[in-house]
Amino acid sequence: MESFNKRNVALVLSFAFIGFLVWSTVEFQHYFSKILLVFQNLVQKDEGLAILIFIGLSAVMTMISSFIRVLPIPIALILWGSAPTMLYILAGWLLGDTLSYIVGYYAGNPIVKKFFSFEKLDYYREKIPPRAQFKLILFFVTALPAEIPNYVLGAIRYDFAKYFIATFFSELIYVYLSVRTGQALVQQNFVIFAIAVALLVALFSYSFHLFNIYLEEKK
Secondary structure (H helix, E strand, O other): OHHHHHHHHHHHHHHHHHHHHHHOOHHHHHHHHHHHHHHHHHHHHOHHHHHHHHHHHHHHHHHHOOOOOOOOHHHHHHHHOHHHHHHHHHHHHHHHHHHHHHHHHOOOOHHHHHHOOOHHHHHHHHHOOOOOOHHHHHHHHHHOOOHHHHHHHHHOOOOHHHHHHHHHHHHHHHHHHHHHHHHHHHOOOHHHHHHHHHHHHHHHHHHHHHHHHHHHHOO
């Protein structure tokens, strides 16, 4: 599992570095302006619908990959500011988390199996007991990309209330740090951007370390 953590830390750093470089290019700014204009027009026509679309988009991205779900954040920051963005992102991520849990819950259903593959999650399904202590679940949902614990905890049918509370606290921290990172990206403030990314990596790595220790203690 240590190699898994190193691989994901490397991915976070790579995405962050490439994202900052791409954001700084004139060509990307041109395309970004076009996408932003679409959302701005939608907000002017029906802001409520624009918010729902944004939350839905964030939810779908959460179900696919934690690494792509941060992509809409700069658009939201420009449209609504930091506080509303945090609220909408949190709502979207939690919705995606919950839907992923539900999909995992019905992992044995033949229809679900046609659209989702769960083979890569077998390792954690064997490690996490259905009645695992809350502390272990909190480390689990904080240490790994969201799409993994969501499907795993649904598949083992872990208590939903405990799962949601742990996920809420974990996502709350990641939402705050991700929005701060997005702000630095929009402002092209490399220092703040680097600090925010470093905090994200530190939280991810330390949680993974605690998760491994707790797993070893419970063997």
